[in-house]
Amino acid sequence: MEKIETLSGVPGMLRPFKQYLASAGLPEGARVMYCGVPGTCTPFIELLAFAVRDLPFENVFVPYLDEGKAGEIHAVPGMGMQIGGSPAVHDPAVIVMMGGLAMPNTTVEVQDAAALLARYPQAKKVGVCFMNMFEKAGWLDQIAFDLLIDATLDPVTIYR
Numbered sequence: 001m002e003k004i005e006t007l008s009g010v011p012g013m014l015r016p017f018k019q020y021l022a023s024a025g026l027p028e029g030a031r032v033m034y035c036g037v038p039g040t041c042t043p044f045i046e047l048l049a050f051a052v053r054d055l056p057f058e059n060v061f062v063p064y065l066d067e068g069k070a071g072e073i074h075a076v077p078g079m080g081m082q083i084g085g086s087p088a089v090h091d092p093a094v095i096v097m098m099g100g101l102a103m104p105n106t107t108v109e110v111q112d113a114a115a116l117l118a119r120y121p122q123a124k125k126v127g128v129c130f131m132n133m134f135e136k137a138g139w140l141d142q143i144a145f146d147l148l149i150d151a152t153l154d155p156v157t158i159y160r
Contacts, residue, residue, distance in 0.1 A: 036098030099129025
């Protein structure tokens with residue numbers, strides 16, 4: 001993959017994601033399917049969905065890679081985005097793989113993620129991770145993302 005630019009902070013993650021989806025030529029009602037670890041990835045998925053809330057797409061969270069447990073991501077006025085309801089998860093236009101899936105303590109193997117992506121060959125593939133997680137776990141050797149957003153949380157400073 002070719003490095004396009006370096007940004008910072010939360011807007012540095014969200015703006016490129018929104019720009020990518022807005023310019024992808026997706027039809028109204030297109031489904032964006034986010035696959036991630038429940039709890040760990042959920043707040044970041046809700047942030048990404050919040051960033052694209054004004055685009056005419058349906059956002060869906062899939063815990064790990066289990067499409068049978070998918071939940072709709074919807075806006076809650078005055079609160080942000082929340083996951084609830086059970087949408088049909090067929091023909092996603094975009095599949096977002098979160099880096100938490102590649103963490104050493106999860107049960108997800110890169111081959112399983114690649115198999116899910118292969119079931120939807122028309123879907124655009126987006127990776128969102130922190131601290132080079134996909135690279136460290138060897139996922140970039142097996143999955144060719146159309147867009148990869150790799151953020152860094154460094155330093156993390158604690159005060160008391």
